[in-house]
Amino acid sequence: MRLSTPLSAVLGATSVLALAATAAVATPSSNQPAAPAASQPDQQQIGAEEILPWRTKDDSVTATADEVLGSTGGMRSFGADQQQALVVVRATASGPAIETHKTKNRADAKAVITAAQADPNVLSIETAQAVNAEAINDQYYGQQWAMSTLRVEEAWKRSNGSGAVVAVLDTGVDTDHPDLAGQLMPGRTFLNGAQSAGAEDDFGHGTHVSGQIAALANNGIGIAGMAPGARILPVKALDSRGNGWDSDVASGIVWATNQGAHVVNLSLGGPNRSAAVAAAVRYAQSKNVLVVASSGNSGSAIVNYPAAENGVLAVGAMDSATQPASYSDYGPHLDVAAPGTQIYSLRMDGGVRRASGTSFASPHASAAAAMLFGATSGKVRGRNAYLILAGTADDVGAAGFDERTGFGMLDPNEALEKAACVAAGSCSLPMPNVSKNINQQVAQHVWLDLMGRPHDGAWVYRWGNAFDKGTKPSVLSGRLTASSEYRRGRIAGYYRTFLSRTGVP
Structure with missing residues (x-):
């Protein structure tokens, strides 16, 4: 069989996109009050908004492990390959140390949270979040x-x-x-x-x-x-x-x-x-x-x-x-x-x-x-x-x-x-509602083309095969298997094969 790939290419003028990033710089006005002297080295004030000390502890330090992980029971992924990660921020003499803890499952994550909350130097604990x-x-x-x-x-x-x-x-x-x-x-x-x-x-x-x-x-x-x-x-x-x-x-x-x-x-x-x-x-x-x-x-x-x-x-x-x-x-x-x-x-x-x-x-x-x-x-x-x-x-x-x-x-x-x-094992594979009419010229048999897991025997189907001159279709019912097919070898011709899901046993 000769295979060809006719290319319907539409070649036209394209424009170069110039992307520019601008940064907004805020300049304090002359009538703004002067910023007071910082009461400690890691605190400052800009305008009327006070910036908290970097050593301020997040609510996650006293929250329950389930609250840290979220009510959905799942954890966000960290990047494309580092799934189920926790980020712990710990105060050190040289500033906040950011630690990423990869966890195997929710129980493992809870153990990391418990250990972190016992450390007085820990400032926050959270699930890793993707950024782009x-x-x-x-x-x-x-x-x-x-x-x-x-x-x-x-x-x-x-x-x-x-x-x-x-x-x-x-x-x-x-x-x-x-x-x-x-x-x-x-x-x-x-x-x-x-x-x-x-x-x-x-x-x-x-x-x-x-x-x-x-x-x-x-x-x-x-x-x-x-x-x-x-x-x-x-x-x-x-x-x-x-x-x-x-x-x-x-x-x-x-x-x-x-x-x-x-x-x-x-x-x-x-x-x-x-x-x-x-x-x-x-x-x-x-x-x-x-x-x-x-x-x-x-x-x-x-x-x-x-x-x-x-x-x-x-x-x-x-x-x-x-x-x-x-x-x-x-x-x-x-x-x-x-x-x-x-x-x-x-x-x-x-x-x-x-x-x-x-x-x-x-x-x-x-x-x-x-x-x-x-x-x-x-x-x-x-x-x-x-x-x-x-x-x-x-x-x-x-x-x-x-x-x-x-x-x-x-x-x-x-x-x-x-x-x-x-x-994660939390749900099953999707089983789309199946209702297909399959027309094809056949010499000896008709293959059923359907959606479903080949190893899944849980769904009951009915299927049939009708000759195009009006022969009444033969209707069978049974369980889907990996090699389900309906053979009709006596007459070559044009057939319609239909398949529909009828229920769950």
Whole structure:
């Protein structure tokens, strides 16, 4: 099978954003009273407002441990990788000493609080809080409408994808791009059945995708990647025209999985199913790797492969008005939608460009998966990440699942909140309401494509299969298993497979 990635790039004039920071300097007026002499070395007064001594103790010193930790029962994360941390401030001769205590769980945190409160030199105890720059200074950040639509800066308070490895199977990557400095792992090329070291881009598509995921943030140039803490594992499986073969894509998926990728992004596809790619996808899934793929750009009601493969997160494109893009392929295999129109990212020559296509919707989902991995220290990945990203999507289309937007618009913040809860064991994985009609031409059997944990036998489903000439559907009921399928091998033809949840046993 020949796989092609037609690039709907819209190249236009872009403006350089000049960001300037101004500081307001207050000058006391001549009629203000003179500041009295400080009564002690660490106290001062500005205007009429008295500044308390730095040795003043916070209420947390006498509060209960539960009050310090908060009434929600959870603790805020400290940065992307230091979860469940407490900050203790202790008075010393040279000023306040700031101590960060990483804790394993709530009981451990309470022990730290009790010990700190017994020390008379402790001034305060609190849960660590994430902070971020007031303004992102990347040159074209203001043009990245997807970042504001997906509320990425808010999501960065929980995770920037640190620790995650995202394999980008594409046309390669510009390894010298300054906005990807330090973000790239050694890559590999798979073309025409041969392989070689390196993955240099000679078309531009892969550089664009890689930039969306992990371009450096707040470095004053280019754009900001959605998961700038993640690393890119580049795999070149498409040539200088954006074309390739299924065998090379399959080889690249297997190689990336064996190299430790946590997410595989496939901004590519074709109309026909490839057994080789399907086998590679299943291998990746067996290693707890999430495979994310673009739905296709023909505007048809058929999702391309490999996005249509079971367990692959199929991503369609939305425009800046949060409407399904006219070119975005749709159908019952679509899982979520994400921004894909007029997307700014990196260009091969070290610059920036903008382009449209489902190829540029998929990277947002891959970046979100990397953020889930980073926020949970790898506890949420693979199939769990798939369920969380689909199960927390913002239902922007028709109520429930719909073929234009799947389960809805990607929502990184909701996904991160759910991932934290799942990782802590405080809640179960989401189970979206399932009601899919699946139309497909088959020769021997119809596979059920559904949302649900493969190992979960708790939900009762009914499913059926009807020949298109009006044969009455056969309706079965039972428990979902990892290999549930309904086979009908006697008649080849066009079938409709339907699935709906009917209850809990």
